[in-house]
Amino acid sequence: MDEHTAPGLAFLGPPGSYSHQCAVERFEDSVWYAAQSAITDVFHAVSAEVPFAVIPQENSTYGSVVDTYDSLRSPEAGQSVFVRGELTLSVKHCLVVRSGVKLEDVRRVMSHEQALGQCSRFLSEHLPGVTRTKVPSTSAAASAVLCCGEGTDEPESAAICSAHCASLFDGLEILRHDIQDEASNTTRFYILAKSLDAPLPGSSKQPRRQRALIRVGNQVKLQREYEPPSTSHSTRIITSTLLTTFGCPPLRIDRRPSLNDIPFDDVYFLEVGDLTLPVTAATIKNCEEEWLQRLQNGVEGINAAGGEATILGVW
Ligand SMILES: O=C(O)C(=O)C[C@]1(C(=O)O)C=C[C@@H](O)C=C1
Numbered sequence: 001m002d003e004h005t006a007p008g009l010a011f012l013g014p015p016g017s018y019s020h021q022c023a024v025e026r027f028e029d030s031v032w033y034a035a036q037s038a039i040t041d042v043f044h045a046v047s048a049e050v051p052f053a054v055i056p057q058e059n060s061t062y063g064s065v066v067d068t069y070d071s072l073r074s075p076e077a078g079q080s081v082f083v084r085g086e087l088t089l090s091v092k093h094c095l096v097v098r099s100g101v102k103l104e105d106v107r108r109v110m111s112h113e114q115a116l117g118q119c120s121r122f123l124s125e126h127l128p129g130v131t132r133t134k135v136p137s138t139s140a141a142a143s144a145v146l147c148c149g150e151g152t153d154e155p156e157s158a159a160i161c162s163a164h165c166a167s168l169f170d171g172l173e174i175l176r177h178d179i180q181d182e183a184s185n186t187t188r189f190y191i192l193a194k195s196l197d198a199p200l201p202g203s204s205k206q207p208r209r210q211r212a213l214i215r216v217g218n219q220v221k222l223q224r225e226y227e228p229p230s231t232s233h234s235t236r237i238i239t240s241t242l243l244t245t246f247g248c249p250p251l252r253i254d255r256r257p258s259l260n261d262i263p264f265d266d267v268y269f270l271e272v273g274d275l276t277l278p279v280t281a282a283t284i285k286n287c288e289e290e291w292l293q294r295l296q297n298g299v300e301g302i303n304a305a306g307g308e309a310t311i312l313g314v315w
Pocket residue numbers: 012016017018019020056059065091112114115136137138139187
């Protein structure tokens with residue numbers, strides 16, 4: 001699909017990254033794909049021209065994707081960029097080199113920091129002492145490997161990426177398959193959109209609106225002296241009210257330093273969801289409305305208690 005006939009979708013490029021693979025599996029040719037060079041750029045690419053994006057949120061082995069939570073801290077999150085869905089992808093990594101290069105020749109391994117983390121056992125056992133270099137994506141690593149080694153100023157390098165990614169570049173060879181530490185290695189992605197209720201292209205199946213992502217921090221006007229983290233204001237709000245505010249326990253909680261320039265002041269990201277909502281067509285609408293009202297009430301309750309809560313997404 002081209003830019004004139006379909007909406008754009010931003011992803012972490014170049015093509016061949018896991019983000020790209022995951023987006024293509026879900027959206028096929030219902031969108032045109034806008035490659036970005038960093039996760040924060042993917043987030044900020046969401047606009048009238050590119051109304052959708054896919055960003056990695058968490059990996060089952062290595063945990064939260066820091067750049068994604070850093071983007072979710074920004075003022076655009078919950079104002080002009082919203083989480084509108086989730087996707088999961090089974091992630092099987094390969095060790096990839098220029099054709100003909102042997103394992104013992106490799107002096108450096110390049111990949112996205114998540115992929116390096118997900119393969120740390122393999123790297124310690126098979127490439128001990130070899131430099132691990134973070135690059136913006138697994139596909140950027142695959143492409144960079146071609147410019148390393150003999151005849152260049154760069155040490156002989158390997159990349160960690162998918163087998164599909166390796167097949168997209170001429171001159172690459174897979175040295176090892178399945179090098180991830182856990183066989184079940186899976187990454188969860190968020191689908192981003194320009195509004196809380198934007199219909200998603202590519203499938204008649206729309207998100208059920210059973211889950212929400214809420215960011216909770218301190219009101220900026222509560223600027224104050226440094227307090228030890230255990231008693232900071234947002235920590236108190238979290239522990240005293242938040243766990244019950246939405247009428248159901250959070251499904252997950254993540255935390256990043258706030259942008260308030262107060263040491264150890266944090267923002268929390270709560271995924272809440274009522275997975276018990278009935279699914280019959282007749283009841284769906286009422287339940288969704290009641291659930292959205294509960295979310296709104298919860299947010300207002302937190303704000304009244306001195307916090308600053310924003311709904312970042314519903315799906
Ligand atoms: O580098 C890529 O291929 C990405 O799409 C990024 C990313 C991530 O940030 O977690 C996505 C899936 C894998 O967990 C490894 C890397």
